Structure formats: C-alpha cells, structure tokens
Amino acid sequence: MAGVVLLLSFLLMPLSASATGKVCGKGGNYTANSTYSSNLSLLAAALPLNASSSPTLFATATAGQSPDAVHALALCRGDTAADSNATASCGGCIADSFRYAQELCPNARAAAVYFEYNDSDSRPGCLLGFSPDAAFLGLTPAAIAAADGSTLFQFWNGQSIPGDAAAVAADVRELLNATARDAAAAAVRRFATVTMDSGSSDIPTLFSLAQCTPDLPAGDCLACLQRLVAMVNDTTAVRQGGRILVLRCNIRFEAFMFYNGESMRRIRPSSGVTPAPPATGPTGKRNGVRPWVIAISVAAPVALVAFGFILYYRRLRRRYTKGKVRSHGKRARKLKGGDELLWEMEAEFSVFDFQQILEATCNFSEENILGEGGFGPVYKGQFPDGMEIAVKRLASHSGQGFIEFKNEVQLIAKLQHRNLVRLLGCCSQGEEKILVYEYLPNKSLDFFIFDEDKKALMDWNKCLAITEGIAEGLLYLHKHSRLCVIHRDLKPSNILLDSKMNPKISDFGLAKIFSSNATDEGNTTRRVVGTYGYMAPEYASEGLFSVKSDVFSFGVLILEILSGKRNSGSNQCGDFINILGYAWQLWEEGRWIEIVDASLNPKSHSEEIMRCINIALLCVQENAADRPTMLDVVAMLSSKTMILRETKHPAYFNLRVGNEEASTGTQSCSVNDLTISVTTAR
Incomplete structure (x- = not known):
C-alpha cells in the first residue's frame, strides 16, 4: 500500500x-x-x-x-x-x-x-x-x-480547551509524550493510559491513551508514537480531544474519561507548578542562616538516604543471586543445575522447594499417580491452601534430561492461551527435575475416546468443540505466540481436559522454537523424536520438520476422535496397517460413515462429520506442501460453507497388514503411546 x-x-x-x-x-x-x-x-x-x-x-x-x-x-x-x-x-x-x-x-x-x-x-x-x-x-x-x-488517520474535536493556549499546548504534548513512554515500556500489550490534573478549575482534567502492536520492540514502539506526537501542532494541541492512528501505533486524548478502568498513572503539568520563592531577610541573606549550616543540614539526610538505598540494592541483588522466589508463602530454593532459568524467565513462574512438592504429593504416593508418559510419572498434589496441582516428575530412565526439562519450562512459561496447559512452576534439586501444572480433573483425551464405557460421555458437540480447541491452540503456537513453536508430539495423551471438557495442549518437552515463516522447514541432525503413528513421513524418514508436521499429527488426532480407534494396525483397520489408509479408502468409496464410532450418532450429524473427515484427510496427505496450515484448518472448521479441496492419498496408506501386525490386538489399531528417539545418519 x-x-x-x-x-x-x-x-x-x-x-x-x-x-x-x-x-x-x-x-x-x-x-x-x-x-x-x-x-x-x-x-x-x-x-x-x-x-x-x-x-x-x-x-x-x-x-x-x-x-x-x-x-x-x-x-x-x-x-x-x-x-x-x-x-x-x-x-x-x-x-x-x-x-x-x-x-x-x-x-x-x-x-x-x-x-x-x-x-x-x-x-x-x-x-x-x-x-x-x-x-x-x-x-x-x-x-x-x-x-x-x-x-494514517486523524480526527480532532472542534472545541478548544480554555486557558493560555501556549501553556495548554505544552501540557498536552507533555501528557502525550509521557503516555507514549509508558506504552513503549509496557512489556506485554504496549498500552498505557495517563491522567493529567491541571490543578485549575479553569482547565479540565485530561485523559490520554497510547498503544502499539505488541510485536513492536520498545524502541520502535516509542519511535512510532513520537512520530504521532510530533504531528500535534499548536492548533490541534488546544483541542478538547483528538486521535491519530496508524497501523502500528495510535494515540488519543480527551477532556473526559473514555477508556475502561483507572488510569495507569496520574501526573501534574510542569507548566502548572510554580515553586515558592525563598524567604529572605532584610539584608538579602536567607533569614541569616549561614551556608555551612545549610550544607550540613542537607548533606546528612541525603547521605542517610543514599546509605539506605545501597543496603536495599545489595539485599535485592542478593535475593536474585540466590534465586529466592516466593511461592505459596514460602521461599523457594535455588534452581540447581539450571539456575540461569531464573534470570531467563524473569520471574514469570514460581520455583518450588522440593519439600513442598513432597508434602503436596504425599511423598509421591502411588495413589496419587495420574499417568505416565515419556517424561515420567505425573502425580496429583495439593498445596496447604487447597490448590490442586499436577506434578510431572522426570524419571531417570526417561531418555529426556535437563535440556528437555529446561526447554519445556522456557517454552510454556512464555505461552498463554486458553487451549494450552498452564505451567505454575518448576523444581530442580539434585537429580530431581519437576514441573508443576494446573490440575485438570478429566485427565487426557485418550481416556475418553479409546474407552468403550467413556465414549458414551463424548457426544458429537463435545468432540467438535475439542477438535476446534486443539486447532486454535496449535494455530496460536504456530502463528500468534511470542515464539513460533512446533510441538512435535501431538497425540491424545497430550491433550488434557478441564472440568468443562475444554482441551489444553500439554507436554512441550520435545517442542521446537521455529522461525517466523510458517512455510520454512528445519531438520534435526541428532535425533527424530515423537510418537509412532503421529509422525509426519518426511520427519520420520528424513528428519525434516515444519508446522506441517503438527498439521499431520492433528489430522491423525481427528480420525482417532471420530473413529474411537488408535492409529496403527489390526483387523479393525481393514486391509491397512493404520487408520489413515482405511479412512481414505472408505472416503473414496463413499462409505466414510463406516469409520465413525456409533456413539457419535453419525447419521444425525452427517454433514459436519463428513466435513471433519475431509479436513483430517487433507491434513495427513503424504506431501507436506499439500497439507493446509492451521490457519486454513481453523477457517475450514469454523465455516460450513467453505468449499474444501480434493484430498490426495495419505502417508503410509499402502502399508498392508502382515501376520505379525494382525495379531497385535482386537480392540484397537494397536497401542502407540511409546515416545521414540531415533538416531539418524547424516
């Protein structure tokens, strides 16, 4: 433009x-x-x-x-x-x-x-x-x-502020500059509001607002706002209100409160402050007080204040050096083996004392085990104030060490979305490495979709809401978070459910920070990590990963939700070793309804379910370039009228079941909760 x-x-x-x-x-x-x-x-x-x-x-x-x-x-x-x-x-x-x-x-x-x-x-x-x-x-x-x-867009109030025009103009510029500095310094939203009290009944109180897009660095935000403030001339500065907006930043001031909540700061205009003149005696000497008396009387309190400030600063620095962070009324210990996390996270999370975790979980009682994944066991816990938590404890045999532990802490502490699990804090003491999450009472998605008895609790509306929630969480990770993140291990056991069955993506130990370009590809020269059955073919075979890797896993997830079967081989998948080829064959033959679990009542929701199968098959196409992005997926799920593309054959669709695979079970298409780490030659 x-x-x-x-x-x-x-x-x-x-x-x-x-x-x-x-x-x-x-x-x-x-x-x-x-x-x-x-x-x-x-x-x-x-x-x-x-x-x-x-x-x-x-x-x-x-x-x-x-x-x-x-x-x-x-x-x-x-x-x-x-x-x-x-x-x-x-x-x-x-x-x-x-x-x-x-x-x-x-x-x-x-x-x-x-x-x-x-x-x-x-x-x-x-x-x-x-x-x-x-x-x-x-x-x-x-x-x-x-x-x-x-x-660029501007709009100005036709009325002027009463009073001396030059003084009013200076006050308005001072107000706008202060608001611009506050907005640029605001770390999260780049937003600030300021009120200026004139102290005069003739001049009204002024209210101002400044905002930048949150992706702007502080310096660029301030520069953008200062360009707008510079456009406020002597004529517009005395108006009773005005606004200047561009794509990346905007300012506004009014003679009335126009925003919600209290102002973030209140200031007084410099032009309205008139210092009182010093009292003088008949001889012109300040009441006859000698200069050395004044010097001593001023120096003593100044020295006292400076000494107090030094003590306070040293104490504050000592607190940071020792890594003491308050958590539930107790002092947490230093994060041993990785104390740099305290500095990197800037107190965005709590560091718990190991004794607190022991007390909360009853010494990691087996009765409190919620489940176990590649990282290690997960325990339910409760703090003395009644707050329930989920405690993920790194197992020594897990194959994941401090790098994965640190990776998950760093990632999830910076990610905030209603469809991502919330990290409350961590603990690292000796060999113990622990993550503390919000407790979600309904466990994980696999407990419902793969259990014959619990399937009855999952009607179609809940399944659709869960599918849409997972898609929105992935879109946030790929496109709208502070970091572009590829999860790399999306599966039902890593989708947790809260009390209202809202889905929350968890387990970021294997996630990768990626470039801002969603079409870029990366590769791993050390190992391929993930779970068999959910890995995109280009990642499993060549170590290439991109946001399309998560899209593939999401497609597998949709098919598992719809079918109630795991993705891998058994006679439940017809002639195919996995559900992908089976679903594609039924789709091509117009018999898609056969793959849908009867508990979802597919005949009553045929159009919506057929649309979801189409979206899933688009996601699991063999060629990554053919798969949609999560932005496309969210749009397709939210629109019932959007025309969907024809799907090409999925990955792994031509793998036939052999005798060995056919005997693995009869209730599902195999158990695939194993998290694997494969070394690849380069």
Missing part, C-alpha cells in the same frame, strides 16, 4: 451508533467470488477468534499465495479484558471491522479500519488492516514507515 494515493474519510454516526475511521488504499479492487475474495473471507473468519483468544488481543495472518495473498493485522484496544468475554468484545469488534471495511471500502484490496464504539458504550474499540502487499506486516523501519504513510 506504500506510495498509493489514499482516500481518507471519517464517518461520525449519532450517539446511538459507532464511530469508524477508515483508510481505503487505491491499490485496485477485487471481484466477487475471486480467489482474493475467498482469501479475505478466510481471514475474516479466523482473525476475530485468533485475536480474542490471544493474551495480547493481537493477531496477524496471511491467507493464500501471491498474487492473491491477503496479509492482515487486527488489534483490540488495551483496556479490553482478556477473559471469557473477549470473544464477544474483541472478536465482535474485529468482525464488525471486516463488515465496515466491505461497506466503506467496497471490494478494496487494501484498507485500514479504526473501529471505535460511541463514547457512551463501554466496549473498547479495535483496528484492522489488510493488504496484498507482503511488506504490509513487516517490522523493518522501512516497512513501518510505509505502513504509517498508507494508514
């Missing part, structure tokens, strides 16, 4: 309606039912959910390939609560923005919409931008400057 001629306008509706600012880029229009239109519809379906489920209420996404690719960004205002209502408030605002973009910039290939509800409405606003330009979402100075130039 850089360099295009812009059409700038503002639609100010009545008090009962909403106010919307929009910038339509003259980069050409798309036609109805075109590929570009379809890609834009994909983003309109995915972005509201992605942003509202993110702790930063921010999301970026790309749909399609050039020249029909659409790049989009959505951000909800920082005073939006990241809670269960975020889907309605934040997601609803972004959905409205897409609708307004169609109305205000009909068929425009590029547009920016700044959606703000009327000031009498308590719902915060949001912003949305999309473009076919690949640099639209760039974070380089040149890309940010280009986006600023093509998405």
Whole structure:
C-alpha cells in the first residue's frame, strides 16, 4: 500500500451508533467470488477468534499465495479484558471491522479500519488492516514507515480547551509524550493510559491513551508514537480531544474519561507548578542562616538516604543471586543445575522447594499417580491452601534430561492461551527435575475416546468443540505466540481436559522454537523424536520438520476422535496397517460413515462429520506442501460453507497388514503411546 494515493474519510454516526475511521488504499479492487475474495473471507473468519483468544488481543495472518495473498493485522484496544468475554468484545469488534471495511471500502484490496464504539458504550474499540502487499506486516523501519504513510488517520474535536493556549499546548504534548513512554515500556500489550490534573478549575482534567502492536520492540514502539506526537501542532494541541492512528501505533486524548478502568498513572503539568520563592531577610541573606549550616543540614539526610538505598540494592541483588522466589508463602530454593532459568524467565513462574512438592504429593504416593508418559510419572498434589496441582516428575530412565526439562519450562512459561496447559512452576534439586501444572480433573483425551464405557460421555458437540480447541491452540503456537513453536508430539495423551471438557495442549518437552515463516522447514541432525503413528513421513524418514508436521499429527488426532480407534494396525483397520489408509479408502468409496464410532450418532450429524473427515484427510496427505496450515484448518472448521479441496492419498496408506501386525490386538489399531528417539545418519 506504500506510495498509493489514499482516500481518507471519517464517518461520525449519532450517539446511538459507532464511530469508524477508515483508510481505503487505491491499490485496485477485487471481484466477487475471486480467489482474493475467498482469501479475505478466510481471514475474516479466523482473525476475530485468533485475536480474542490471544493474551495480547493481537493477531496477524496471511491467507493464500501471491498474487492473491491477503496479509492482515487486527488489534483490540488495551483496556479490553482478556477473559471469557473477549470473544464477544474483541472478536465482535474485529468482525464488525471486516463488515465496515466491505461497506466503506467496497471490494478494496487494501484498507485500514479504526473501529471505535460511541463514547457512551463501554466496549473498547479495535483496528484492522489488510493488504496484498507482503511488506504490509513487516517490522523493518522501512516497512513501518510505509505502513504509517498508507494508514494514517486523524480526527480532532472542534472545541478548544480554555486557558493560555501556549501553556495548554505544552501540557498536552507533555501528557502525550509521557503516555507514549509508558506504552513503549509496557512489556506485554504496549498500552498505557495517563491522567493529567491541571490543578485549575479553569482547565479540565485530561485523559490520554497510547498503544502499539505488541510485536513492536520498545524502541520502535516509542519511535512510532513520537512520530504521532510530533504531528500535534499548536492548533490541534488546544483541542478538547483528538486521535491519530496508524497501523502500528495510535494515540488519543480527551477532556473526559473514555477508556475502561483507572488510569495507569496520574501526573501534574510542569507548566502548572510554580515553586515558592525563598524567604529572605532584610539584608538579602536567607533569614541569616549561614551556608555551612545549610550544607550540613542537607548533606546528612541525603547521605542517610543514599546509605539506605545501597543496603536495599545489595539485599535485592542478593535475593536474585540466590534465586529466592516466593511461592505459596514460602521461599523457594535455588534452581540447581539450571539456575540461569531464573534470570531467563524473569520471574514469570514460581520455583518450588522440593519439600513442598513432597508434602503436596504425599511423598509421591502411588495413589496419587495420574499417568505416565515419556517424561515420567505425573502425580496429583495439593498445596496447604487447597490448590490442586499436577506434578510431572522426570524419571531417570526417561531418555529426556535437563535440556528437555529446561526447554519445556522456557517454552510454556512464555505461552498463554486458553487451549494450552498452564505451567505454575518448576523444581530442580539434585537429580530431581519437576514441573508443576494446573490440575485438570478429566485427565487426557485418550481416556475418553479409546474407552468403550467413556465414549458414551463424548457426544458429537463435545468432540467438535475439542477438535476446534486443539486447532486454535496449535494455530496460536504456530502463528500468534511470542515464539513460533512446533510441538512435535501431538497425540491424545497430550491433550488434557478441564472440568468443562475444554482441551489444553500439554507436554512441550520435545517442542521446537521455529522461525517466523510458517512455510520454512528445519531438520534435526541428532535425533527424530515423537510418537509412532503421529509422525509426519518426511520427519520420520528424513528428519525434516515444519508446522506441517503438527498439521499431520492433528489430522491423525481427528480420525482417532471420530473413529474411537488408535492409529496403527489390526483387523479393525481393514486391509491397512493404520487408520489413515482405511479412512481414505472408505472416503473414496463413499462409505466414510463406516469409520465413525456409533456413539457419535453419525447419521444425525452427517454433514459436519463428513466435513471433519475431509479436513483430517487433507491434513495427513503424504506431501507436506499439500497439507493446509492451521490457519486454513481453523477457517475450514469454523465455516460450513467453505468449499474444501480434493484430498490426495495419505502417508503410509499402502502399508498392508502382515501376520505379525494382525495379531497385535482386537480392540484397537494397536497401542502407540511409546515416545521414540531415533538416531539418524547424516
């Protein structure tokens, strides 16, 4: 959108309606039912959910390939609560923005919409931008400057603030600069609000807000906001309100409270502070007090304060050096063998004392064992305050050591999503390496879908909700988290369920931090890790992994949820060694309903179930390039009208059952909970 001629306008509706600012880029229009239109519809379906489920209420996404690719960004205002209502408030605002973009910039290939509800409405606003330009979402100075130039929007109140114009203008700039600094310094949302009390009945109290997109580094955020503040001239600075918005940052001030919650800081204007003149005696000497008396009286308290500050600083530094972190009212010990984690995590998690863990789990009583995975046993525990926890204890024979332990701590402490398990803390003392999670009472997904008795508790609506939740969690890992993460070991036993059967992805010991480009591939020169039956073929055979590796595992997961069978060989899979080839054969022959477990009542939900099977088969295609991204998957799951592509044959589909495999069991397609680590030659 850089360099295009812009059409700038503002639609100010009545008090009962909403106010919307929009910038339509003259980069050409798309036609109805075109590929570009379809890609834009994909983003309109995915972005509201992605942003509202993110702790930063921010999301970026790309749909399609050039020249029909659409790049989009959505951000909800920082005073939006990241809670269960975020889907309605934040997601609803972004959905409205897409609708307004169609109305205000009909068929425009590029547009920016700044959606703000009327000031009498308590719902915060949001912003949305999309473009076919690949640099639209760039974070380089040149890309940010280009986006600023093509998405700039301003609106100013027609009334002026009473008082001395020069003093008022200086106060407003001071307020906006302070708010900009606070927003840039805010580590998570890059958002701040400040109130300026003039102390005068003639000049009203002023309220300001500043925000950047959370992916901007602090320095770039401050630079972006300072460019906007520099645009506030002597005329606009004395207005009773105004706002300046670009794609990556925005500021606003008003003579009334326009945001939710209390201001984060209150300041007084420098121009309104008039220091009292010093009292002088008849001779001009300050009441006759000699200079050396003044020096001593000032130096003594200053020295005392400095001494106290030094003591406090040394004590604070000693606390960090010893790794003392408060946890449930107790001091935690130093993280032995990996104390650098305390510095790297910056107190984002608690470090528990081993004695606390022993007491919580009754000395790791066998009665408290919840299950066991590749990492080791998982115990249920309870702290003295009644809080229930799940304790994952590294087993000496697990094959996973401090590297995997540290990897899981570092990753999950930085990840926050409603479909990811929440890490409460860790413990490392001698040979003991322990992770402490929130306790989820319904254990893991495999306890339900592979148990004949518990299947009855899983109706179709629950299965669909679980499938969608897992997809959203994976999309967050791949696209919208602070780190781009590939899980590499997605399977039913690593999907935990809370009291409401909401899914939460767990076990990040084998996860990999990846580049920001979701199409990139990596490889492992040391070992292939994962679980047999869920590994993508290019990873199992060549060590190549990408986000498409997780997509493959997700496809296997869908088929297991629908069939109630594990993916591997038995006579339950027809002539095939696994469920993938069996499902594909039934799909090709139009007999897909035969693979669906009867407990899901497939005849009553035939269209939805058939759609899920189609999506699953797209995910498990042999060629990674043919598989959809998780952004595509979420869009396909959320839309009942989107036309799905034809699926090609899945991986491993041509492996036939031999005598040895056929005798492995009759109740399922084999047990595949083994986590493997295969050395590969290079």
